[in-house]
Amino acid sequence: MAATRMPNAVLQADQDRSDPVSPQSTDRAAWERTTLASSLDRLPRRQESFTTLSGLPIADLYTPDDVKGIDPLKDIGFPGEYPYTRGVHATMHRARPWTIRQVAGFGTAEDTNGRYKYLLDHGETGLSTDFDLPTLLGRDSDHPMGLPEIGRIGVAVDTLEDVRRLMADIPLDQVSTSYTINASAFVLIGMYEAVAKDQGVADNLITGTCQNDILKEYTAQNEYIYPPRDAVRLVVDTMEYAAKTMPRYNPVSVSGYHIREAGATAVQELAFTLGAGHCYVTEAMKRGIPADQVAPRVSFFWDIHNDFFEEICKLRAARRLWARMMRDWVGARDPRSWLMRAHSQTAGVSLTAQQPDNNIARTAIQALAAILGGTQSLHTNSKDEAYQIPSEGAIKIAVRTQQILALENRVADIVDPLAGSYYVENLTTRLEEEAEALLRQVLDRGGMVESIEDGFIQRQIADSSAAYQQALDEKLEFMVGVNVHVDEDEELPFEHFELDPGMAERQIKRTQSIRRMRNQAETAAALKEVRAAAVNKENTMPAVSRAIRADATVGEICDVMREVYGEYSPPLVY
16 A cells, blocks of 8 residues: 655644653653643644633643532442432443433424434434424414414424324334423323323323423423413412323423524533423422432433533532532432433524535534433534424434444443543533522522513523624634635525425415314313313323323414413513
């Protein structure tokens, strides 16, 4: 084989970087005075200072001095044992790889069911569903505000029949299914339960997850209906109901993802997400529900952004802080209540419409960070998600990315491989401490609901978002293809995804047909029961489940709650 000739510029760079032979330093201070100082004289740092994406300073070097306050047994420990820094299971991915869970959802239930089957055929192991805007806001497809949005950002669901078609031929006792919905989640949970029972799945075998994290809607995504306190009450209703009727179902997946996508830092994502989880558990306790009855079924959903090490450490810090919160702050005694079970998704906000093939590399690197951080479930974004619902070709690449990581690269063969790194352990601890300090600010203000009502959390996120945008504008942060290495005459060839133009009309006709054909007296009586439960502050879920069986629609059930609770007007936040 012929020798490869290195370019002159590379050879010169190597010569410039070579340090003269010097005696070994005895401590970091000596190294900084001698070896580092000499190197900086010849080759200055490429920027004045270095920080994580969240702004935490990064030192020139990390040594045992940076982990002096960290107890290897108490703070790091072993996988599967408190404080779970190294993972919630002893074997982690050595026993079972993470769940490959790509998001699907567009058009009608039949359209999304077809995408489900495509994904399962190509190796996905869990399903995740986005819903369209009318469904998210508790409106039926024939509502005037719903017409332009039917099936556009997710699947349209109005009735129990829609969910039957959505889950057709999907064995709900074998396939883990997640619903990404919040304000109207209590209705969709009831519909999912009904379809699982129609399939003959026993109560104790019904599995799945519903996002149902309404607090992040007020701080990030803005798809809310009711005032925060009443909305939290509905979340707790689902937690109590699921604990009694579907003990393996996860009624809440607390979402840091949307907070981060709105511009939050990793520290803010940690604080506000764990704060929301703490709120739901403690509100359940105020109702007389033991923490150990609901906490084991609370899961979490994290954004995996561009800072590779910070994202790994964020997941490690989240597990440790949540375990301590549940054990020491809340008083949960069941070790299952201390586990921070995590789904992760690569950062949608990092995707670019420019040079879309770059998104494949971004996604692969972010996915690796999630795996090294110990996620148990993972969604990898498709390269075209910056401008459309993913095409089948792009989503196949996203699935194959996970399969390469699971099968080819050995990253699933070792549990928490970065444990003990001076930098990783130091950064994990700093993220935990910063997040706890911010969370205590929220609690000192009265809690998550109060901090949302007065706009404190929204202002924190808005400030961080503005600071990051300014950093991009000033090229203190880089986005390849956008503010650096730009292709001026770029064309964007991609497989274009188009919705069926007749989809909206079919959806409306089906909903209106079900309304005409149902037993009207039975539906009206069931909706009256829902209203009575809400007015009397009883758990609304039994009445909601009866209304679903009586063919009440998503919009009708949510409208009953609108009559009781009203609709929320947010505070003005700059």
